[in-house]
Amino acid sequence: MDLTVLISSAGRRVGLIECFRHAARRAGLSPTVLACDQNPAMSAACWAADQCFPVPACTHPEFSDAMLEIVRAFGVRLVVPTIDPELAPLAVAAERFAQVGARVHVSPPPVIEVVRDKLRTVEVLGAAGVPVPVTIALDQLGPCRRSLTWPMFLKPAGGSASRGIRIIHDPDELPANPEEPMVLQELLRGPEYTVNMFIDQRGHMCSAIAHRRLQVRAGEVEKGRTERNPLFYDLATLVARALPEARGVMCFQAIxxxxxxxxxxxVNARFGGGYPLAHHAGAEYARWLLEEVAGLPARPHDDWRDGVLMLRYDAAFFEG
Structure with a gap:
């Protein structure tokens, strides 16, 4: 069976394209992997795809329409977002894609509204029993600033990829007029983990695979190792309970x-940058997603390999 996948905001995600090709073969499918980006000629993943296309920025009002045009023209069955800012517009447009036979791998808008706001994320997770750090909106700090335990972590409320984060050692270091909403978060000290999780179409959390983030570059794991610890499965169960409408692949960060x-x-309601490690360790979420889309029997499981090490390196495409 032929099946066409479109990777959005493809950027450097050559590894994700390779995972989908491997997953399709394992599912007995013949894949065509398309990719799109603002500037495909400068995207390594677009070079790795079977075909690539330019699209406006995901903040542009014509972004979803441009994506929908590609879907119609090439019979795309699955659209896979890869960055946080495109989740909201694609979630809003998901029904339009469904009408032409494509599933957008995105949770409904209420889920995206929560996970795209770091303050709401900790509020919703905390209410469901997930252990979360103390988090305060910067503009709500008021007189309690002196009673907090410093240093604290300052980050954009809607940021991603470690953009704009820094440690604040004293309240006098706080910005007076930030350009965007910011939150202060309890400074945590200890090993950091990413937990990838898969929620099937019935809303059942089927698998949770954790890897320790041994080294990070631009917010994305560069060196990591899978670790099996029941604690992480329990945390994933609580996260899924806190976000009952969530579907597909998600990941969360924990310290x-x-x-x-x-x-x-x-919480990231999408494939995380470190997903290739989970895939290689046996948590083939891309395969299960493709099986769901193709109407094939999907058999999600939690039987993945512990202690799998990933060491990323730079490779290149050349032109001319």
Whole structure:
């Protein structure tokens, strides 16, 4: 069976394209992998795809229409977003894609509204029993600033890829007029983990695979190792319970703080940058997603390999 996938905001995600090709073959499918980006000629993943296309920025009002045009023209069955800012417009447009036979791998808008706001994320997770760090909106800090335990972590409320984050050692260091909403978060100290999780179409959390982030570059894991610990499965179960409408692949960040224990501080409702490690370790979420889209029997499981090490390196495409 032929099946066409469109990777959006493809950027450097050559590894994700390779995962989808491998997953399709394992599912008995014949894949065509398309990619799009603002500037495909400068995207390594677009070079790795079977075909690529330019699209406006995901903040542009014509972004979804441009994506929909590609879907119609090439019979795309699955659209895979890869960055946080495109989740909201694609979630709003998901029904339009469904009408032409394509599933957008995105949770409904209420889920995206929560995970794209770091303050709401900790509020919703905390209410469901997920251990979270103390988090305060900068513009709500008021007189309590002196009673907080400093240093604290300052980050954009809607940021991603480690953009704009820094440690604040004293309240006098706080910006007076930030350009965007900011939050202050309890500074956690300890090993950091990403937990990838798969939620099937019935809303059942089927698998959770954790890797320790041994080294990070621009917010994305560069060196990591899978670790099997029941704690992470339990945390994933709580996260899924906190976001009952979530579907498909998600990941969350957690730190095992040396004083406080585990704290979950961020949720990404998409394939994370470190997903290829999970895939190689046997948590083939791309395959299960393709099987769902193709109407094939999907058999999600939690039987993945512990101790799998990923060491990323730079490779290149050349022109001329």
């Amino acid at each position: 095992l703080d040396e004083r406080l224990g585990p704290r979950v501080f961020e």
